Amino acid sequence: MSEKDEPSEIKALREALSFSPENVxxxxxxxxxxxxxxxxxxxxxxxxxxxxxxxxxxxLSLVLAEAYFQQGKNSEAFVILETLEANGKLDAQSLxxxxxxxxxxxxxxxxxxxxxxAKQMTPGLEDPDLETExxxxxxxxxDNDPNDPRKVLVTDPDGEFETDVEKPTITFxxxxxxxxxxxxxxxxxxxxxxxxxxxxxxxxxxxxxxxxYGPPGCGKTLIAxxxxxxxxxxxxxxxxxxxxxxxxxxxxxxxxxxxDQARRSQPSVLFFDExxxxxxxxxxxxxxxxxxxxxxxxxxxxxVEYSNDGVLILAATNAPxxxxxxxxxxxxxxxxxxxPPPDLEARITILRIMLKDKPVExxxxxxxxxxxxxxxxxxxxxxxxxxxxxxxxxxxxTGSLEKLKTKDLQKAAKKVxxxxxxWFATAKNHALFANQSGLYDEILDYLKIKRS
Numbered sequence: 001m002s003e004k005d006e007p008s009e010i011k012a013l014r015e016a017l018s019f020s021p022e023n024v025x026x027x028x029x030x031x032x033x034x035x036x037x038x039x040x041x042x043x044x045x046x047x048x049x050x051x052x053x054x055x056x057x058x059x060l061s062l063v064l065a066e067a068y069f070q071q072g073k074n075s076e077a078f079v080i081l082e083t084l085e086a087n088g089k090l091d092a093q094s095l096x097x098x099x100x101x102x103x104x105x106x107x108x109x110x111x112x113x114x115x116x117x118a119k120q121m122t123p124g125l126e127d128p129d130l131e132t133e134x135x136x137x138x139x140x141x142x143d144n145d146p147n148d149p150r151k152v153l154v155t156d157p158d159g160e161f162e163t164d165v166e167k168p169t170i171t172f173x174x175x176x177x178x179x180x181x182x183x184x185x186x187x188x189x190x191x192x193x194x195x196x197x198x199x200x201x202x203x204x205x206x207x208x209x210x211x212x213y214g215p216p217g218c219g220k221t222l223i224a225x226x227x228x229x230x231x232x233x234x235x236x237x238x239x240x241x242x243x244x245x246x247x248x249x250x251x252x253x254x255x256x257x258x259x260d261q262a263r264r265s266q267p268s269v270l271f272f273d274e275x276x277x278x279x280x281x282x283x284x285x286x287x288x289x290x291x292x293x294x295x296x297x298x299x300x301x302x303x304v305e306y307s308n309d310g311v312l313i314l315a316a317t318n319a320p321x322x323x324x325x326x327x328x329x330x331x332x333x334x335x336x337x338x339x340p341p342p343d344l345e346a347r348i349t350i351l352r353i354m355l356k357d358k359p360v361e362x363x364x365x366x367x368x369x370x371x372x373x374x375x376x377x378x379x380x381x382x383x384x385x386x387x388x389x390x391x392x393x394x395x396x397x398t399g400s401l402e403k404l405k406t407k408d409l410q411k412a413a414k415k416v417x418x419x420x421x422x423w424f425a426t427a428k429n430h431a432l433f434a435n436q437s438g439l440y441d442e443i444l445d446y447l448k449i450k451r452s
Contacts, residue, residue: 176349
């Protein structure tokens with residue numbers, strides 16, 4: 001909905017803010033009110049404006065984290081909460097939000113711990129859905145208590161764990177732009193497989209995995225699927241919710257059976273999305289179950305008991321700095337590729353696909369591509385959706401079909417903020433201050449920041 005459709009309460013606050021645009025208390029009040037009405041995207045924009053005035057304001061940051069969470073932007077919410085936690089700025093509601101985010105990872109004990117802290121901080125505070133989800137982890141069992149349901153091992157599963165096996169028909173030719181990414185994948189995966197003897201002669205490894213990292217929505221899954229198409233391999237793509245289980249032993253069983261399925265389907269590409277959630281630093285995981293799962297994952301990668309010949313292992317992450325360093329050792333995910341937002345050629349291709357079969361008139365794709373630098377595929381979809389909604393409204397008023405023009409899409413693009421900006425704000429800090437090995441140099445190159 002547009003601002004003109006907003007409730008009078010919000011309109012009054014916006015009007016007051018127009019007379020005092022740097023009034024942080026008023027900004028916070030507007031942000032809270034927008035959240036109350038479920039206008040999370042508007043709340044996000046308002047709170048970000050407030051943080052430009054007072055970057056260290058923890059109250060604004062806490063509400064922004066909730067706005068991110070409500071929009072499914074979990075990585076962004078995590079970054080805020082982790083920073084506030086380090087500064088001791090979390091209140092009871094924020095601890096519950098943190099627990100909700102952690103409940104979607106392997107850190108269930110930590111999630112339960114935060115939830116308990118929140119209830120101690122504010123007696124009577126509760127979240128029934130979260131309590132149901134965390135279940136056994138909220139009970140204080142004694143060590144080695146045989147009744148602790150978390151200690152139950154799954155030894156007789158009902159059938160094997162499997163995922164769908166695809167045979168991709170797309171190749172790199174079907175992926176617009178991304179030439180640098182394609183070249184790196186060719187050199188690190190495709191050429192070694194096609195010229196194994198030549199690479200071995202130069203002492204170059206042809207095993208191991210490939211880690212794709214970058215902002216959300218930039219085509220990491222698409223490039224992984226196209227890689228499978230390039231080498232004419234089967235493609236197995238997995239989401240973490242399909243592997244992780246609260247029961248100790250079941251996640252490891254699922255993981256082994258997944259690798260086993262990939263080995264039976266060779267040549268195959270096994271692709272893990274959101275790898276940071278399953279491969280987070282073991283030092284950050286309080287429960288032994290999470291550490292055990294990581295160790296099992298490492299053993300599967302190494303092919304300790306079973307050969308991984310013919311299996312290409314790819315993974316994608318938005319936060320490579322959260323990965324356990326053991327995952328980046330030789331023979332594992334030792335090949336790392338930065339997948340930036342779509343380049344000019346890719347943006348043009350994406351826009352052409354999105355506008356195909358739509359009523360358009362002389363669209364200047366080159367101009368639109370240049371006007372949308374930094375936009376992800378999801379951002380470009382928002383641009384097209386906004387332009388179409390505006391044209392539908394006009395068409396209904398005139399009673400005739402109004403065609404989309406370049407200026408309509410340019411106008412829509414001005415209403416969309418590149419979603420990659422928040423990711424780069426965090427990534428830049430890691431590239432500048434935690435980049436001793438040069439792992440994140442490509443981020444600095446993309447941002448045109450000189451190395452010191």
